[in-house]
Amino acid sequence: MRCRRGQGVSDGEEGAMVGSQGRSLPGDDIWSSVARSPTVLEARASEAEGERVGRLLGVKGGLREVVKQRLCCQLQGQQHRGPEGEAGGRNRGGCKGSKGNLEVRACALGGRWDWEDGENRTGQAPKEPPFHARAVGLGMRKDGFPKARVQEKRHRLPALLASTPSPPQWRSPGIQTAAGRETAPGCGATEAARPPVPIIDFGNAQEAYRSRRSWELVRSLLVLRLCASPALLAHQEQLLHLTRRLLGQRLFEKLMKMTFYGQFVAGEDQESIRPLIRHNRAFGVGSILDYGVEEDLSPKEAERKEMESCTSAVEREGSGTSKREKQYQAHQAFGDRRDSVISARTYFYANEAKCDSHMETFLHCIEAAGGASDDGFSAIKLTALGRPQFLLQFSDVLTKWRRLFHQMAAEQGKAGLAAMDMKLEAAVLQTGQLEPLLSQFTEEEELQMTRMLQRMDILAKKAAEMGVRLMVDAEQTYFQPAISRLTLEMQRKFNVGKPLIFNTYQCYLKDAYDNVTLDVELARREGWCFAAKLVRGAYMAQERTRAAQIGYEDPINPTYEATNAMYHRCLNYVLEELKHNTKAKVMVASHNEDTIHFTLRRMEELGLYPADRQVYFGQLLGMCDQISFPLGQAGFPVYKYVPYGPVMEVLPYLSRRALENSGVVQGAWRERQLLWQELKRRLRTGSLFHRPA
Template sequence: MSLRRAFPVLRSALSRRAPLSTAPATREQHAAGLEAVRGRRAAEAARPPVPAVDFGNTQEAYRSRRSWELARSLLVLRLCASPALLARHEQLLRLARRLLGQRLFDRLMKMTFYGQFVAGEDQESIRPLIQHNRAFGVGSILDYGVEEDLTPEEAERKEMESCTSASERDGHGTSKREKQFQAHRAFGDRRDGVVSARTYFYASEAKCDSHMETFLRCIEASGGASEDGFSAIKLTALGRPQFLLQFSDVLTKWRQFFHQMAAEQGKAGLAAMDTKLEVAALQESVVKMGIASRMEIENWFTVETLGVSGTLDLLDWGSLIDSRTELSKHLVVPNMQTGQLEPLLSRFTEEEERQMTRMLQRMDVLAKKASEVGVRLMVDAEQTYFQPAISRLTLEMQRRFNVERPLIFNTYQCYLKDTYDNVTLDVELARREGWCFGAKLVRGAYMAQERARALEIGYEDPINPTYEATNTMYHRCLNYVLEELKHNARAAVMVASHNEDTVRFTLCRMEELGLHPADRQVYFGQLLGMCDQISFPLGELGFRWGAAGQGRRRWDSPPPPLCAGQAGFPVYKYVPYGPVMEVLPYLSRRALENSGVMKGAQREWQLLWQELKRRLLTGSLLHRPA
C-alpha cells in the first residue's frame, strides 16, 4: 500500500506537489513573498514608533487587575513556594473536599487555585474574562483543561496496549525498532515527571473522536473571539500512538543513514544544511544495499528536483520517503551494523491500518476547520520518541494549508540538542517549496522524564546538558527565525516563554531587524495566571483595528492611542476551562510548575506585593480596571 492510500486525507496535497519535494518555489510564490515585503516597507513610514516596554512598572502591568485578584495571586504563589505543602497537596485536596463538601470545596478552589489558573467551567462562563483581557490587549488561546484521572497502573496499561502492535502482543512478531522507539513499562505513565503539559492516553477510536470534537469547539470559539485567533492540538489525542512510534523510528533511521553515508564520503560533523552527498557515490551505495534500483534512484533524483549540482542534502534525502514509495518499504530500514535492510515489523493489521488512517483524517478535519474560521493551529510538541512523526505530519499539513499564510504552526522544543538543525531544515524547506513557515518556540516540558528514560533504557540523552545551553539554543533558533521574518513577510513565530530575558531579547532583535508589531509576524504567549507583568505591558488595544488581506493588519489610518504601558505586540494567554473536579490534574501541574521556576515566580511575587502596597499607600485599594 502506498503512502497516498494510507494517507487519503493528504491525497489532494500530494497530487499537487510531491511530499517533501525540494523543487524550487515558483515565480508566482517568489513574487508573492517579495510583494508582501514591499508592502511592509511601504507602510513603515506611516507607522507610529513602538513604545518602550517596562516590565517593572507595576501600575501599568496590573492595571487590568483588581486588588483582591492581586492578593489571591500573592497567596497562590506563596503556597506554591512551600515544598512541604506541595508534597502533600493531593492528600490535602481530598481532605478539604471531605471536610467542606463538594459545594464549599468548589467555592474555595474558585477563590484560590482554580480562580488563578482556570477561566471558568464552560465556554459561556469564560466569556467575561476573555473580553476583559481583550480590552487590555491580550488575546486568548482556549484550552479545555479536563484530564482523565487515571491511576499510574491504569496509565501504564493503556500505554503498553496502545504502543505495541498486535503481532508484538501475541508473540508472533518481533519488533526491530530501536529501543528508544519501543514501549517500556517502567515509563508507561507518561505523566510522571511532567508538570507543564497535558498527557493523553489512547482508550478507543470513539475517545479520539471525542477529543477531536473538543478541539473543534476550541477552534470555533477562538475564531469568534478575535480576528487573529490561535488554537492548539496534540496528536496523541487523535489516534493510537503506536503509529507515531513506528513512523518516528523510520524517519530517525533514515536520517541516521544519511549521516552514515556522509561519513563515508568524508563529510561527517557538518551542520545539517551544509552536508551534501555526491549523488553518483550515493547511487552506487543505495543500489548495492538493495534499497532501490538504479532506475528508481534516477527517477527520485532528477534534474528538476536537484538541478545540475550533482549533490543532494538532507531535504533531498527526505524525498525518498514520499508517495512514490510503498508503505512496506517505510517499514524496512537499514541495519547500521550489517548494511542490510530489515523489516521494522511483520505488518500492520487491517484494523491498525484503519486506525492510522482515522488519525490522519482527524488532523485534516481540524486543519480545515481552522482554515475555515481563520484560526492559526499550533501542533504541540511531545516526547522525543513521538516527535519525528509529529513534526513530519505537521509539515505535511503546512505544505497543504500554509499556501497563502502561516495557518499551521509546528512546535520546536529548544531543550533538545537537535532543535537548531530541525528549525533550519524546515525553514529551508518552506523556502524551496514556497509555503509559509510557522513556528512556536518553547523550552520544553519533558526534561526530567526524557533524561531518566534515556539513562534507564540506554540511549543518548537528547536534552541539552545545562539550562544555560537551553537558553542559548532558544535564542539561537529564535534569532534564525527572526532573520527569516525580516526577508519573508509570509512567515511567523510564536514566542511561548515566561522568561523575561527571552522576551527582551526578542524585542531587541525585532527593533534591530525592523520588525514592527503591526506586521503581526511575532506573537507572544504565556499561561493564564502567570507572568502578567510580561503579558499586559506587551499587549495591544489593536484587536479593534481593521484587518486587511490574508488575516494581516495594516495601519492605513492612525490606530487609537495606546494606553501607557500597552506596547502594541500581539500577545496571548493560554486559557484553560472546565469543571472544578475535572481540572484538578491541570491545577496540580500549575502548582508544581510554579515551584519549579522559583526565580521567575519570586520576581512576580515581589512585583505583585509592590503594586498592592502602592495601592494601599495611595488610597487606590478599590482600583477598578478601565
C-alpha cells in the same frame, strides 16, 4: 487580512480602504510596511504628502485614514491586511467605477503630477517638484478611470498641496525607544523616522497590573505563595481530598474558584470564558484556548493502557520487538507518561470512540476560539487523536530514514539538505533498505492509523473555516519525529495562503536547531508559510531518566544555559528568516525575561515591528502578567494560554500549575514582589478600589 486574487476589486464607490474590522490602533506606520511591500505602494514621502496622494486617488480622508485603519492593501488582489490578520476584507473605494484591480504607486521622485489610465505606461520624466505619481489600471475598463476626473484632480493639485495640513501624531505615555526618548507609535514621516521597537519595563508594577482589580492581586499573591511551599505541594492530593470531604462538593468548588481555579483557569464552558477573553483583549492580550480536562487515572491503570496502545499485535506475539530501536519501544517502567511532567497535559489511548470524543472536544475549542475573538489560537495534541503505536513506529522509521539520507549525502559529498526531500511516498518506503524498518500493521491497525490522519484533517479544515490558528503541541521525543512530520504535512496543505498550522519546537533538545532550519528551508523552497512556536520543553526529567535506564543517548541539552543558548539560536534564525519572508510567523512561548528582551532587541535590529504581527509572545494564564500585559499594551501581539473546563475535571491541570510555579523559583519570587509593590502603591494612594479601564 489576506484575500485571494480577484477579491480586491472596487465596488464602484469612493471611500477609505478598509478591512472588515479595521480600527485605529497606536503603533502602526504604513510607510515602513509599504517600503517592504513595493507591489502595494511605493512611498518615499512624508505622511502629509501621502495624505494628499490619497485624496487625489479618491480615498476619503487621504492616506492618513488608511494609516489610522492599520491597513496595508495589495490592490492587485493578492493581499489585504487588517489589524486582526483575518481573511475576508475587501477593497472598497479607490477609483470610482473601476471593475478590475488597481495598482497605485506614490513616489516622491521630485517631478510633476502625471496621471495615466488604462495600461501600464511610465509617463514622461518628472520636471516639477514635489511628486510624480501614476495610477495604472490592470485589466480595467477604459472608462473605469474617467479622464475628466483625472484632469480635474491634476488641476486641483496646487490647492491641495497648500491646504492639506499634516495630521497630528499620537503619543504613547511611558514608552521609550532604545534611544531613551519618548516616541509616537502612530504615523511616521519616513521609514527612517518610523518608531523603533519600544523597550518595555517589566519592572513597572503599575503598568503590569493596570488590568487587575485589587482582590485579584490578593488572590495571585495567596496562590503563588502557597505554590512556593514544598510541604504543601508534597501533600496536595491528600489535602484536596480532605478539603472536599469536609466542605462538600459545592463549597469545595466555590473555594477552588476563589483560589487556584480562578487563578489558572478561565471558566467551565465556552460562554463563561468570554468575559475574561474580552477583558484581556481590551488590554492587548489574546487567547490560546485549550480544554483542560484530563482523565484521572491511577499510575497502574495508565501503565496498562500505555503498554496496550503502544505495542502492536505482531510485537505482543514476540516477533517484532527487535525491529525498533530502544528509544521507540514501549517500556513498562515509563508507561505512565505523566510521571515527572508538570507542565503538559497527557492523553492515554482507550479506543477509537474516545479519540472521536477528543476530536469533538478540539472542534468545540476551535469554535470557541473563533467565536470569542477575531485572532484566536487553539491547541491540540496528536496523542489524543489516535493510537500511539503508530507514532512510535513512524518515529522510528523517520529517524532511520534521516540517518540514511545523511549518510548518502555525505558519501556523495553533498550538503545535508538532501534530507529535506523526505516525503511520505510509499515507493520510497518499499526500497530494500527501508522496508524492514516498519513493523507490519494488522488490518485494524492500518484502519486506526487512517482514522488518526482523518481526524487531523477535520480539525485543520475547521480551523481554516473559523479563521483560527491551530497549534500542534510537542510531546515526548519517542513520539515527536512523527508528530513533527505529520504537522509538516498539514502545513504543506493548509499554510499555502497564510499561516494556519503552527508546529512546536522544543529547544531543550540537542537537534532543535537542525529541525528548525530544515523546516524553514523546506517552507521556503515549497512556498508555504512557516509557522512555529518555540518552547524550552516540558519533559526534561522524564526524558533524561528514560534515556539513562533504557540505554540510548540523552536527547536533552546538558545544562540550562545550553538550553537557553539553543533557544536563542533557533529564535535568531527564525527572526532573520522573518526579515526576508513576511509569510513566516513565530510565537515566542517563554516566561523568561532575558529571552523576551533578546527578542525585542533582535526585532529592532532586524526592522521587525509589532504592527507586522510576525512575532507573537505567549504565556500561561495566571502567570507572568508582568510580561504579558506590558507587551500587549505596547502593541505587541501577545497571547495567554487559556484552559477551561469543569472544576473537578481540571484538578490534574491545577496540580501541575502549582508544581510548575514551585519549580520556577526566581520568576515566581519576582512576580510576588511586583504584586506586593502594586498593592502597597494602591493602599498608599487610596486607589485600592481600582477599576480597570
